[in-house]
Every structure is written in C-alpha cells, then in structure tokens.
Amino acid sequence: MRRRAPRPAGRGRVEPTPYIEDQPIRASRDDGDDRPRRRQRPIDDEEPEVSERPPTRRGRGGDEPPRRRxxxxxxxxxxxxxxxxxxxxxxxxxxxxxxxxLPPTSEWAVPKRPANVKILSADGKLVGNRGDTGGEAVHIADLPPYLPGAVVAIEDRRFRSHLGIDPIGLARAVVVNLTARGVSQGGSTLTQQLAKNLFLTQERTFGRKVQEVLLALWLERTYTKDQILELYLNRVYMGAGAYGVDAAARRYFGKSAREVTVMEAAMLAGLLKAPSRYAPSHDPARSRARAETVLAAMADTGTITPAQRTAALAQTNMIFTQGNTGSENYVADWVMDQLPSFIGAVDRDVVVETTIDSSLQILAEASLQAGLAQFGDKRDVSQGAIVSLDPTGAVKAMVGGIDYSKSQFNRATLAKRQPGSTFKPFVYLTAMEQGMTPDTVREDSPFTWKGWSPKNFEKEYKGAVTLKEALSQSINTVAAKLAIELGPQRIADTAMRLGITSPLMATPSLALGTSEVTPLEITGAYVPFSNGGFGVVPHVVTGIRTADGKVLYARKGSGIGRVIDPLPLAEMNTMLSETLATGTGRASKIPGWPSGGKTGTSQDFRDAWFIGYTGLLTTGVWLGNDDGAPTKRGTGGTMAGIVWQRYMVDAHRGRQAVAVPGTVPTVARVEPGTPAIRRDPAVTGSLPRPAVNAAVEPGRREAPSDGLGGLLDRLFGR
Structure with missing residues (x-):
C-alpha cells in the first residue's frame, strides 16, 4: 500500500505538487518558520502521489496533447x-x-430569331435591312474565322472546354470584384449570356442567375459549341439598334460581317462589354483602344498571328458610318408596307428583289438635294419628292423627302397635294377622245360659272387659241371651259382610268387640279403617254424568296392593258411635247431626247410640280412645305422643272434615244416585260382619227376608210 506524506497540522488535505530535485520550497506559514527549506527526496519505497490530470499548456510554447488535437x-x-x-x-x-x-424541359426550345427582310435593288445592291435585328442571320462557316475567334478570346477563353459554366472564370471574377469593391468583371460564359438573351429578362437577381445557369447547362447538352456560338453571334445586342454581328457590321462599317477586317472584327468583339460606350461611330478613340485589347487577346489565344496583329494595329483612317439614312430607306419602308399582302406574316428571313436602279436612286436623291439647296431659302421651300418609273410602271427611283434621318414620312407615296396644272392632260385627253383635236380653237377670256371665276396665272388673256397652245401655255380659262363643256365626271373617269386612285371632286375646278393626289399615283398616270397607251400599276417588288432560295412570290403580268387609243395618244404627245418646246416647261428640255410633260402650281404657290416623260422614264417632282405654307412664288416651271431636268439629263446620259409615240417616227425601246409595240414610221404629229360624234367640227380631218381597227393594225401590227 502506497504511503502518503503526512498532513500538515491544522489544514486539510494537501495534494502533492511537482518538484524538481534540490529546488527549495517555502515552509508552511503555520509552522512559524519561514526560512527556505530543501525538499527531501522521498525514500525508495515511498513515491509522492502524482495528479492524473494531463499537463496544461505553459504559454504559447506549451505542447498540446495528441488526443486533443x-x-x-x-x-x-x-x-x-x-x-x-x-x-x-x-x-x-x-x-x-x-x-x-421555368417551363417544363420538354417545352424548352430556342425561340426563333426575329425575321430579317433583306431588300435588294434590281442590280443586286442592298437597299436596306428591315426587321427587329437590323441584319441577316449568318452562318459561322461564312464568317472570317477571326471574327468568332475575337469574341471567344475576349469574352470566354474556355468556351470550348467548359460545360456551360466556368468555375475558374467565376472565381476570378469574384476575386477581382472583391478587390475592386464593386462589379468590374462578370463571370458569365457565352452560353450563359446566350441563355439570358434567349429566355430571360435583363434584371439582376439571384433567382434569375440560377435560372441562367440551368438554361446554360441545357444549351450545352442540346447544341454543339459551334451552334451555340452561331446563335450568340446572331442574337447579341451590339448597340445602335443592331442585333448580331451582321447588323453591327452594316451599322458601323457599311458592310456585311462576312467582309470585315481583323481590326473591324476586334472592334465588333469589343462592343460586347458596353455597346454604347465602345461604339466606333460614337467614340472612335475609345473603340480603338478597346479593339487593341481584343487584338492582344486574339494573339494570346492564337486566333491571329503576331503579324496579323501588327497589320491590324497599322490600320488607320477607318471609316465609320453614321447609320443608313439615305433616300433608299423610303423605298425600304414602302416595301415593308406591302410585304404582308404578298406573303402574309414574315416569320423567317426573306430576300426581296425590287425594281430600283441604284444609280438612278443616287441621281434622284442628289437632284432633289441640289434643288432644295438652290431654291430652299430663296423660295421658302423645305421639302420635296421624286418618283421615276419605267414604261412598265416599275419604280426605278423614289425619294420621299429631303432627309430621311429627320423625317421618315414618304411624301412620294403618302403626301396628298393639289396637283395644279399637272392634272390638265386628263382634261385634254378627254377632249381628244370626245372628237376634238390639238387644233381645235377655244376662247381664252374671263368668265364666271355659278360664282366661280377662274383666272390665268399672269392675269392676261389671249383670245382665240388652239388646244395645243392652251395646254402648252397652261391657260386656266380654256381648261375650265372644257371641264364644263365635257362634264367634270367624264374627266374624273379619264384620270382614274389612267391610274389616279385618290377620290376626285367632280366639279369644274377639278380641271385646275384642286383634288389632292400623291406624287406616285399621278406620275404613274402619265406612264401611258410614254409607253403607247398602256395602263400600269406602279410597283417595286418583283420577287420574294427565303434566305435559302425558296421562291415565295414572283411578279407576273405587266399592267392593266390599253387605256388610251393610238390617235388621242399621239395627239396628246404632240401637245405635251410642245410644253417643253415652247411652253411653260421649256427650261426642262432634254437635249437629243423626244419628251413631253407638264408643269403645275397649286393655289397660292403652295405646291410646285413637274411631271414629264421620255420613252425610257416617266418622272414626277414635287416641291413644297409639309404644313402647306405658301412658297415665295415658287412654280413648277421655275423650281420643280429644274430639278426634273437635272435628274433626267443625268439619267439619260450615255443612253440611246428612244421615241415617244406621235413625236419621233422610230421604234421605241422598252424595258423587258413590256408588250412589244411596233409603230408605223409614216405616222408623225397629229394622227388622223375617226370622229367620235356624228357632227364633225369645221376643219376636222376625216378618219381613214378602214376605220379605227385598221389604224390599230398599222400602228401596232395587230
């Protein structure tokens, strides 16, 4: 049995304490001796009782028992x-x-990209892209490889290896954002960005981020990497209303994404970080700086070689477009208005082929702008329109205003204005059809009919004049008297037969052009004078096909048939050619080209018109103000006729002269699709014609013995 050390007197049990040999300890205070004593070593058969508690740490350097660790x-x-x-x-x-x-996964599907409508001119040039995207969908195989490579290099380098989410990129973004104490870098992959663009809103919430990840994983499981990248390149927003790389390339560089250079590709990829901030048309310097960063990433990932990077950096003097604001946009808008009537709802990319001649479109726009520069301030004129048609009624050029960027209202197709004296040919044609001739005489004198007293422009009167002179000099009194004599409704019927579609007031003032019409419809109504008497429907669309070539619509037919018989047609052309020879339109002659036309000025000089034609083109010009404010005595002859001549001279330069029926005895060349018309070389001037009424006016020529049918045979080879 273990022996214990004796207890000190007067105290409770005292536990033994560890000690070191020969270390002095103090005696108990109770023994009255406070001298230090040396602890005696216990005898061999006696050991002090040792505590069972493990040793405790002694400061920081103390050891911790393995069991506790x-x-x-x-x-x-x-x-x-x-x-x-x-x-x-x-x-x-x-x-x-x-x-x-989210919807059930069985219902998950990539939504269709908003349809793009690519509109082409007759010579294959781009008139415009219409739709929500602003460009066409492109296949990744059709793009230069450095364009998708640029996007991957700067936005998601591990795109080819991750499964839709990138933990490494996400962790890096977290570290960068924490360091920057703000959101300076995102961790979304291209797949996540695509998922957000396709399925989700732009709100930044935790729940939306979770859904984005789920959708990204589904996209990776459903589509190949190239398919995902192609979807992304065609859907991503790139600023200025452009969705997809093709729309952006056209918006900023005026070309297809298939044609961009290395530097341009870098700029497009640089847009993705902040489209508005890095738009080259907005801030070229900032855009280039960002592009240089992208080029470094492209070289680092092997997308381009160091030599390509050096060459790209050397590209200076880049041209950035400010958006397509040319006059061809009026045409594109008009096409879009008509498209549903041809193919219904546009639910896929389509290509529309039009009748527009791109060179004539440029000439028409330049002529109108030059005219407004010449007459705008001088005559208080602020707007204008031009429309030019070929003998089949195909619209070859159309300008609906002076500046599309400031006003998208198409005055050529939508503005209804008083045509003034340009309406008079329908009056005189009615007279020819009712048995009168260009030599028929009427009195130019003041008169009043039921309170209406029409006056001539110059307030002068010439007395007896022929109808040819009355039309070429634009005498109002004679036209008004003819309207009363023939009947306003008959004149209205003639105008509508030739192509006027707006409602017409069947009153004598109709003869002076008081009923409003659009420039397109009245110009179209002049086309029968140029093509041998055949009515046309002004049109611009010739064909529509899908992006992969399936034909959805192809125009057939060439018009509505004959609307003017040959004799009155020839007589009208004789009179209308006199307008340019000696009349109010003499400032608008086209050297070397037979032509006809008519000036027009509405009440109080509010509208100035000139509509004229050759065997090649029929063109109408209108100048005025949108609010109907009067001009400073601007007339059709002094303003619109000058613009018309400027355009027509340029449009006919270098082309072989074409005859107009009843003016020059040669065979007219017409555009493809127009019925072939053979004219008798012996027929010139005012042709003999049968009387319509039983009584023949004094001096009137009798019809040939074979009648109208024989004349038609001789003129047109029927």
Missing amino acids: TSRLRRFVYWTLVLGLWGVIGVGGIVVYYGAR
Whole structure:
C-alpha cells in the first residue's frame, strides 16, 4: 500500500505538487518558520502521489496533447461534412425552387430569331435591312474565322472546354470584384449570356442567375459549341439598334460581317462589354483602344498571328458610318408596307428583289438635294419628292423627302397635294377622245360659272387659241371651259382610268387640279403617254424568296392593258411635247431626247410640280412645305422643272434615244416585260382619227376608210 506524506497540522488535505530535485520550497506559514527549506527526496519505497490530470499548456510554447488535437480535427471534419450536406440540400432546394418557375424541359426550345427582310435593288445592291435585328442571320462557316475567334478570346477563353459554366472564370471574377469593391468583371460564359438573351429578362437577381445557369447547362447538352456560338453571334445586342454581328457590321462599317477586317472584327468583339460606350461611330478613340485589347487577346489565344496583329494595329483612317439614312430607306419602308399582302406574316428571313436602279436612286436623291439647296431659302421651300418609273410602271427611283434621318414620312407615296396644272392632260385627253383635236380653237377670256371665276396665272388673256397652245401655255380659262363643256365626271373617269386612285371632286375646278393626289399615283398616270397607251400599276417588288432560295412570290403580268387609243395618244404627245418646246416647261428640255410633260402650281404657290416623260422614264417632282405654307412664288416651271431636268439629263446620259409615240417616227425601246409595240414610221404629229360624234367640227380631218381597227393594225401590227 502506497504511503502518503503526512498532513500538515491544522489544514486539510494537501495534494502533492511537482518538484524538481534540490529546488527549495517555502515552509508552511503555520509552522512559524519561514526560512527556505530543501525538499527531501522521498525514500525508495515511498513515491509522492502524482495528479492524473494531463499537463496544461505553459504559454504559447506549451505542447498540446495528441488526443486533443485529434479530437478537434474530428470535430472540424464532422461539422464540415454536416455543413456541406446542408449546403448541398440548400443549393438543391434553391435549384428546385427557381427551376420550378421555368417551363417544363420538354417545352424548352430556342425561340426563333426575329425575321430579317433583306431588300435588294434590281442590280443586286442592298437597299436596306428591315426587321427587329437590323441584319441577316449568318452562318459561322461564312464568317472570317477571326471574327468568332475575337469574341471567344475576349469574352470566354474556355468556351470550348467548359460545360456551360466556368468555375475558374467565376472565381476570378469574384476575386477581382472583391478587390475592386464593386462589379468590374462578370463571370458569365457565352452560353450563359446566350441563355439570358434567349429566355430571360435583363434584371439582376439571384433567382434569375440560377435560372441562367440551368438554361446554360441545357444549351450545352442540346447544341454543339459551334451552334451555340452561331446563335450568340446572331442574337447579341451590339448597340445602335443592331442585333448580331451582321447588323453591327452594316451599322458601323457599311458592310456585311462576312467582309470585315481583323481590326473591324476586334472592334465588333469589343462592343460586347458596353455597346454604347465602345461604339466606333460614337467614340472612335475609345473603340480603338478597346479593339487593341481584343487584338492582344486574339494573339494570346492564337486566333491571329503576331503579324496579323501588327497589320491590324497599322490600320488607320477607318471609316465609320453614321447609320443608313439615305433616300433608299423610303423605298425600304414602302416595301415593308406591302410585304404582308404578298406573303402574309414574315416569320423567317426573306430576300426581296425590287425594281430600283441604284444609280438612278443616287441621281434622284442628289437632284432633289441640289434643288432644295438652290431654291430652299430663296423660295421658302423645305421639302420635296421624286418618283421615276419605267414604261412598265416599275419604280426605278423614289425619294420621299429631303432627309430621311429627320423625317421618315414618304411624301412620294403618302403626301396628298393639289396637283395644279399637272392634272390638265386628263382634261385634254378627254377632249381628244370626245372628237376634238390639238387644233381645235377655244376662247381664252374671263368668265364666271355659278360664282366661280377662274383666272390665268399672269392675269392676261389671249383670245382665240388652239388646244395645243392652251395646254402648252397652261391657260386656266380654256381648261375650265372644257371641264364644263365635257362634264367634270367624264374627266374624273379619264384620270382614274389612267391610274389616279385618290377620290376626285367632280366639279369644274377639278380641271385646275384642286383634288389632292400623291406624287406616285399621278406620275404613274402619265406612264401611258410614254409607253403607247398602256395602263400600269406602279410597283417595286418583283420577287420574294427565303434566305435559302425558296421562291415565295414572283411578279407576273405587266399592267392593266390599253387605256388610251393610238390617235388621242399621239395627239396628246404632240401637245405635251410642245410644253417643253415652247411652253411653260421649256427650261426642262432634254437635249437629243423626244419628251413631253407638264408643269403645275397649286393655289397660292403652295405646291410646285413637274411631271414629264421620255420613252425610257416617266418622272414626277414635287416641291413644297409639309404644313402647306405658301412658297415665295415658287412654280413648277421655275423650281420643280429644274430639278426634273437635272435628274433626267443625268439619267439619260450615255443612253440611246428612244421615241415617244406621235413625236419621233422610230421604234421605241422598252424595258423587258413590256408588250412589244411596233409603230408605223409614216405616222408623225397629229394622227388622223375617226370622229367620235356624228357632227364633225369645221376643219376636222376625216378618219381613214378602214376605220379605227385598221389604224390599230398599222400602228401596232395587230
């Protein structure tokens, strides 16, 4: 049995304390001796009782027992597993919660890209792209490889290897954002960005981010990497209303994405970070700086060689377009207005082929702008329109205003204005059809009819004049008297037969052009004078096909048939050619080209018109103000006729002269699709014709014995 050390008197049990041999200890205070004593070594058969408690640390340098270290490690592992398990459960719950707010996966599908309408001129040049995207969908195989490579290099380098989300990129973004104390870098992959663009809103919430990840994983499982990248390149917003790389390339560089250079590709890829901030048309310097960063990334990833990077950096003096604001946009808008009537709803990319001649379109726009520069301030004129048609009624050029960027209202097709004296040919044609001739005489004198007293422009009267002179000099009194004599309704019927579609007031003032019409319809109504008497329907669309070539519409037919018989047609052309020879339109002659036309000025000089034609083109010009404000005595002869001549001279330069029926005895060349018309070389001037009425006016020529049918045979080879 272990022997214990004796207890000190008067005290409770005292536990032995550790000691070191020969170390002095103090005696108990109770023994009255406070001298230091040396602890005696216990005898061999006696050992002091040792505490069973483990030794405690002694400051920082103390050792920790292995058992305690093991216990703490076990607790750490345990709680890590517990927290991890609950984390997985929590994440799973979150995924289930937000995933349940998405449609069933069986219904997941990439929505169709908004349809693009690519509109082409007759010579294959781009008139415009219309639709929500602003450009056509392009296949990745059709793009220069450095364009998709630029996007991958700067936006998602591990795009080819990740499964839709990039943990490395996400972790890097978190570190950068924490360091920057703000959101300076995103962690979304291209697939996540595509998922957001296709399916989700732009709101930044935790739930939307979870849904974005789920959709990104689904996209990666459903589509190949090239398909995902192609979808992204065709859908991503790139500023200025452009969606997709093709729309952006056309918007900023005026070319297809298939044709961009390395530097341009870098600029397009640089837009993705902030489209408005880095738009080259907005801030070229900032855009270039960003492009240089992209070029470095492209070289670093092997998308381009160092030599290509050097060459791209050397590209200076780049041209950035300010958007397509040319006059061809009026044509594109008009095409879009008509498209549903041809193919219904546009639910896929289509290509529309038009009748527009791109060179004539440029000439028409330049002529109108020059005219407004010449007459705008001088005559208080602010707007104008030009429309030019070939003998089949195909619109070859159309300008609906002076500046599309400031006003998209198409005055050529929508503005209804008083045509003034340009309406008079319908009056005189009616007279020819009712048995009169260009030599028929009427009195130019003041008169009043039911309170209406029409006056001539110069307030002068010439007395007896022929109808040819009355039309060429634009005498109002004679036209008004003819309207009363022939009947306003008959004149209205003639105008509508030739192509006027606007409502007409069947009153005598109709003869002076008081009923409003559009420039397109009245110009179209003049075309029968140029093509041998055949009515036309002004048109611009010749064909529509899908992007892969399937024909959806092809125009057939060439018009509405004959609307003017040959004799009155020839007589009208004789009179209308006199307008340019000696009349109010003499400033608008086209050297070397037979032509006819008519000036027009509405009440109070509000509208100035000139509509004229050759065997090649029929063109109408209108000048005025949108609000109907009067001009400073601007007339058709002094303003519109000058613009008309400027355009027509340029449009006919270098072309072989073509005859107009009843003016020059040669065979007219017409555009393809127009019925072939053979004219008798012996027929010139005012042709003999049968009387319409039983009574023949004094001096009137009798019809040939074979009658109208024989004349038609001789003129047109029927």
